[in-house]
Amino acid sequence: MPQCSCSHQNTESLSAPDKTQMIQVGANGLSGAKGVSGANGANGHSTHPSEAQRRNPYAPRASDFLSNISNFSIIESTLREGEQFANAFFDTKTKIAIAKALDAFGVEYIELTSPAASEQSRSDCEAICKLGLKAKILTHIRCHMDDARIAVETGVDGVDVVIGTSSFLREFSHGKDMTYITKTAIEVITFVKSKGIEVRFSSEDSFRSDLVDLLSIYQTVDKIGVNRVGIADTVGCANPRQVYDLVRTLRGVVGCDIEIHLHNDTGMAIANAYCALEAGATHIDTSVLGIGERVGITPLGGLVACLYAANPEYVKAKYNLPMLREIENLVAEAVEVNVPFMNPITGYCAFTHKAGIHAKAILNNPSTYEILKPEDFGLTRYVSIGHRLTGWNAVKSRVEQLGLNLTDDEVKDATAKIKELADVRTQSMDDVDSLLRVYHSGIQSGELAVGQKEALDRLLQQHREASRERQQTEAVVAAA
């Protein structure tokens, strides 16, 4: 990787931060670092609920009686909505690998493309049903008896039925009015139920549909025993308040479960999913990396990050969190994209701390600047030091890791030199270590004292020349 600070968005290295410029920090911060208070858990992150509330004042409270933040299911739609991502082509082997990985991660449902889409889609659906996964397998169809007849023959555990209810879709997509939609919905739902499998009814483009039409059709299908109703923000136009209001209103109208499907066109998909759960939704649609039509839907990883922040113990018990990175890499490779640099949890530098003020606090207690614990996701925390924003506390931690013996004034002096060099170019971890070793041996030998800038420059120059000579000798020996 080119010489660049870890937080530069270097397009050549988005998936692999240069950890040679950083120090690894354990869950306790650095060994020997000062703990902050006895109220903290043994790992430096607090475990006591009131402490959790203090860390995150937005964590759910007992008064949130409608909230399902700690009681929800994921309907993972990478193999349905995700297949609608412009770059996606999943062959059978890839679909099976993704389905198995999602199952091992622990999602409750896996949604597959309609078997009416193509012969291969139908046979892949059958093949995934035969895998015997723990997750329930769903397929997603139009509100039409032809699709329903094909779907129930595949061996799925449930069928997700959808039809547009907004005036846009009623006029320009299927051309049907609410009377026809209601009649067909009743027919399809009754048929799927007669086969003894789950059925969900969803209104496409719910947020641009008439509220009376919506509530009326949801009430009708609830009465005939649909398992779930779905709300869909098909164009990604909804904001969290609108999501909260619609789900909460619907919660008062139907007794069945409520699913929500949220597109991310305005970047609201995770926040909207959170609000939907707070308002009483029970099922959230996701896809890995959020892939889907246009910019896609609520991403699995982002949703997990958000819900973990609210209730880490619930989310950890439910899902195999260290698998997240592997699943994202699997899907990223399948659809030929990089994992985005700002991805929650797995993004390049998601757990790398840079500025000196942050580094000091992180080294004392990681909870100061982290709401997610990297070790819960099988990941590692790093502190980057070879840059102009570094501070003496971060440098001291490296001095201690290297087993060098310097006073605080000496560390501050060495830090000033690192900053001077880093004003010209970012220093690698090797550069920082060499400087600290040269500084240390200068102090030990008496050739250097605090503030002797010229002496330090001379020692560094001698060190560089000696290294160059050593490399040349090694090259000659290797060539011989």
Ligand SMILES: CC(=O)SCCNC(=O)CCNC(=O)[C@H](O)C(C)(C)COP(=O)(O)OP(=O)(O)OC[C@H]1O[C@@H](n2cnc3c(N)ncnc32)[C@H](O)[C@@H]1OP(=O)(O)O
């Ligand atoms: C918002 C969403 O993501 S919804 C899910 C989208 N998923 C898919 O589209 C799955 C992949 N799709 C396909 O393979 C095809 O579109 C098929 C097999 C479903 C249909 O293909 P075709 O018969 O060639 O129709 P086409 O795709 O051109 O148009 C869709 C048809 O379904 C009708 N339709 C659209 N939505 C619905 C609906 N929710 N319920 C019932 N009928 C619908 C349209 O009126 C149109 O009917 P028409 O043939 O009378 O014009």
Ligand SMILES: O=C(O)CCC(=O)C(=O)O
């Ligand atoms: O079936 C649903 O609830 C959602 C369908 C869909 O993908 C959408 O409306 O964006």
Ligand SMILES: [Zn+2]
């Ligand atoms: Zn969608």
